[in-house]
Amino acid sequence: NAGVTQTPKFQVLKTGQSMTLQCAQDMNHNSMYWYRQDPGMGLRLIYYSASEGTTDKGEVPNGYNVSRLNKREFSLRLESAAPSQTSVYFCASSGQGTLYEQYFGPGTRLTVT
Amino acid sequence: EDQVTQSPEALRLQEGESSSLNCSYTVSGLRGLFWYRQDPGKGPEFLFTLYSAGEEKEKERLKATLTKKESFLHITAPKPEDSATYLCAVQRSGFQKLVFGTGTRLLVSP
Numbered sequence: 001n002a003g004v005t006q007t008p009k010f011q012v013l014k015t016g017q018s019m020t021l022q023c024a025q026d027m028n029h030n031s032m033y034w035y036r037q038d039p040g041m042g043l044r045l046i047y048y049s050a051s052e053g054t055t056d057k058g059e060v061p062n063g064y065n066v067s068r069l070n071k072r073e074f075s076l077r078l079e080s081a082a083p084s085q086t087s088v089y090f091c092a093s094s095g096q097g098t099l100y101e102q103y104f105g106p107g108t109r110l111t112v113t
Numbered sequence: 114e115d116q117v118t119q120s121p122e123a124l125r126l127q128e129g130e131s132s133s134l135n136c137s138y139t140v141s142g143l144r145g146l147f148w149y150r151q152d153p154g155k156g157p158e159f160l161f162t163l164y165s166a167g168e169e170k171e172k173e174r175l176k177a178t179l180t181k182k183e184s185f186l187h188i189t190a191p192k193p194e195d196s197a198t199y200l201c202a203v204q205r206s207g208f209q210k211l212v213f214g215t216g217t218r219l220l221v222s223p
Contacts (some may be wrong), residue, residue, distance in 0.1 A: 043157070043200070044213075094209070100144070100145060101159045104149075104156035105156050106156050107154075
């Protein structure tokens with residue numbers, strides 16, 4: 001049982017390049033989330049997917065797109081990377097009912113030069 | 114707007130020296146308050162969920178409590194392995210999103 005996995009672990013991009021961050025969970029959770037974490041800012045929600053086939057914007061969605069590929073997988077795409085997107089990105093998932101605890105992946109450290 | 118404020122930003126303790134971390138929150142209708150532990154270079158690890166004022170939960174040397182305005186994470190006789198950043202988050206009723214505080218960095222020295 002791997003929980004939430006993310007690829008890649010590290011990435012360096014040049015301004016204007018694009019990339020997709022991958023996330024998968026094996027806990028049969030319905031909901032999945034993408035956060036970014038910056039020093040002094042805490043975790044901020046970029047996008048989330050309450051269930052397969054739906055996605056919604058979070059607090060900081062500009063410059064990002066997401067795809068809920070199936071129940072297990074939720075990807076985050078940067079179409080044209082900017083230095084302001086240098087951050088650590090975390091994917092999380094949660095179940096239903098009272099089990100709203102979110103479980104996080106190990107993160108992707110992205111640097112945009 | 115939902116808000117979470119954690120204090121102190123950083124705390125240094127000697128091994129065995131008990132203390133508390135604070136999480137103050139404002140939310141319109143609390144569904145749950147969550148505590149996470151985050152080690153450097155890793156993702157947050159879930160610790161506790163508290164749902165209503167007066168509730169307490171314990172895990173090893175950690176005890177979390179909840180009032181209508183704040184939550185405390187009490188650390189009893191901490192060990193160096195308790196060193197981490199502790200994050201607090203709230204969830205509003207009817208919403209799935211969590212709002213996180215910026216965390217308390219705890220360092221426990223032997």
